[in-house]
Amino acid sequence: MSQISVAVLGATGSVGQRFISLLDNHPMFKVVALAASDRSVGRPYASACHWVLSDPMPAWARDMVVVPCLPNSVDAKIVFSAMPADQAKDIEPQFAQAGMAVCSNASSYRRETDVPLLLPEINADHIGLIRGQRQARGWSGCILTNPNCTSTGLAVALKVLQESFGLKRVFAVSLQALSGAGYPGVSSLDIIDNVIPNIGGEEEKVEWESRKMLGKMGANGVELAEVKISAHTNRVAVVDGHIVCASVELGASTSPEAAIQALRDYQAPAASRDLPSAPHPVIVVRDEADRPQPRLDRMTGKGMTTVVGRVRPDPLFHIKFTVLSHNTIRGAAGGSIYNAELLVAENLL
Numbered sequence: 001m002s003q004i005s006v007a008v009l010g011a012t013g014s015v016g017q018r019f020i021s022l023l024d025n026h027p028m029f030k031v032v033a034l035a036a037s038d039r040s041v042g043r044p045y046a047s048a049c050h051w052v053l054s055d056p057m058p059a060w061a062r063d064m065v066v067v068p069c070l071p072n073s074v075d076a077k078i079v080f081s082a083m084p085a086d087q088a089k090d091i092e093p094q095f096a097q098a099g100m101a102v103c104s105n106a107s108s109y110r111r112e113t114d115v116p117l118l119l120p121e122i123n124a125d126h127i128g129l130i131r132g133q134r135q136a137r138g139w140s141g142c143i144l145t146n147p148n149c150t151s152t153g154l155a156v157a158l159k160v161l162q163e164s165f166g167l168k169r170v171f172a173v174s175l176q177a178l179s180g181a182g183y184p185g186v187s188s189l190d191i192i193d194n195v196i197p198n199i200g201g202e203e204e205k206v207e208w209e210s211r212k213m214l215g216k217m218g219a220n221g222v223e224l225a226e227v228k229i230s231a232h233t234n235r236v237a238v239v240d241g242h243i244v245c246a247s248v249e250l251g252a253s254t255s256p257e258a259a260i261q262a263l264r265d266y267q268a269p270a271a272s273r274d275l276p277s278a279p280h281p282v283i284v285v286r287d288e289a290d291r292p293q294p295r296l297d298r299m300t301g302k303g304m305t306t307v308v309g310r311v312r313p314d315p316l317f318h319i320k321f322t323v324l325s326h327n328t329i330r331g332a333a334g335g336s337i338y339n340a341e342l343l344v345a346e347n348l349l
Contacts, residue, residue: 004344007033007074009091010082011066012040012049014183015105017057018333019080024058027276028341032076034061035069042066052183071098077349080336081106096141101349103336104145107201110209113221116144117212119152119335120272120342121282122159125217127339130348132221144343146335147213148205150174150233153325154244155213156283156306157263161319162214162225164262166251169317170229172206175236175243177294180327186235196235206231241294242327249317256311259319260285263308275345277338279304279330285311292324303329304338 006023010016011034023031040048046062067073069083071094079095081088081104088106095102109115114133116126130142147155154172161167176199178185190196207229214225263283272278279301286292286309297307303326314320325331343349 003030004028004078004349005030005032005076006078006080006340007031007035007076008080008082009035009069010084011045012036013082014052014179015082015328015332017049017051017053018328019082019336020058020061021053021055022329022333022337024060026337028344029078029337031061033074034064034066035074036066038068040066041068050183071095071100074100076100078103078340078343080333080340082333092143096137096139096143099140101141101340101343102143103340103343104143105332105336106145107148107205109143110145110147110212117147117209118144118339118342119147119155119213120275120338121268121279122156123213124269124272124342126222127342127346127348128217129221130343142348144339146332146339147209148202149180149325149327149331150176150202150242150244151206151209151213152327152331152335153242153306153323154206154246155210156325157246157308157321157323158210158248159214160263160266160283161248161250161259162227165254165259167214167225167227167248168251169249170227171247171317172229172231173245174202174206174231174233175238175245176202176233177238177240177242177327178235179240180242181235191235191237194237197232199233199235202233203231206233238294240326240328241298242325242331243292243294244323245320246323247314247317247320250319253318256313256319260311263311271345272338272342275338275341277304277334277341279306281305283308285309292322294324297324298326304334306330
């Protein structure tokens, strides 16, 4: 099949760089434009960008001239947005109005009732919101979002438990990597020999977004899952990979062994199972007492697989476990690309 033209908004930032790295040699998509802020416009990407990834900058990107984040500067079918939320709120609808599909990593539209908050391996059917969105807003394009990077791995694991045993309450504590703060991110003097026990707005995102992703499609959109979630979020001195330690009250009591088997057996919906970015497997459960670890496990499934470990009885609820997800791949750029693949597969582009 011929490749679909795509662009990256916010291309010089850390998530924008991850988009460029993951889109290199992508079988569906070809990058035709890189867009960023005014200070970068008109410059070759290699000189406008301070590349922070260990993967080399793709050769095709180096001399591509950065353009403004405006629809009349971009001729693409899909735009991947790595823009800050305050900028995305005004700019992303302009691209949707101009007929482009916006696959956004920003939080600006995640709470909108007609905007999908997608993890295709657990809620691929939510992409059906796009039809109503276009009709209600008069767009030929659309906006679809991926969740907060901390919500991602947790929601995948909770979906399996919800389907198998029911889900009532979740107590979750995150240990979040530095790359989640972007570049230059957190000052070295703040994070070395330290843990920062507050990340602005993050706890509310984990508590609410998970309920939307775990919800069911109804006549008026997504019906939020009836689960109570309490989250504590912390920044730690790890480069990539968010860990969440969760204690869960299920709808019915079960053994850790049964929970582990359910997690290992889980299959993504047929619509998203064989797309290029689909994680294989969706979930890996580690048996070791000290896993998962970010340095050892974050690239499982090319960074798209959710890794769970330490599944054991919980003295307050039913079970507790540790979950790891690569925050800038599965929780950011890779997630948006996976969403775009589903959009194409469902003939919604």
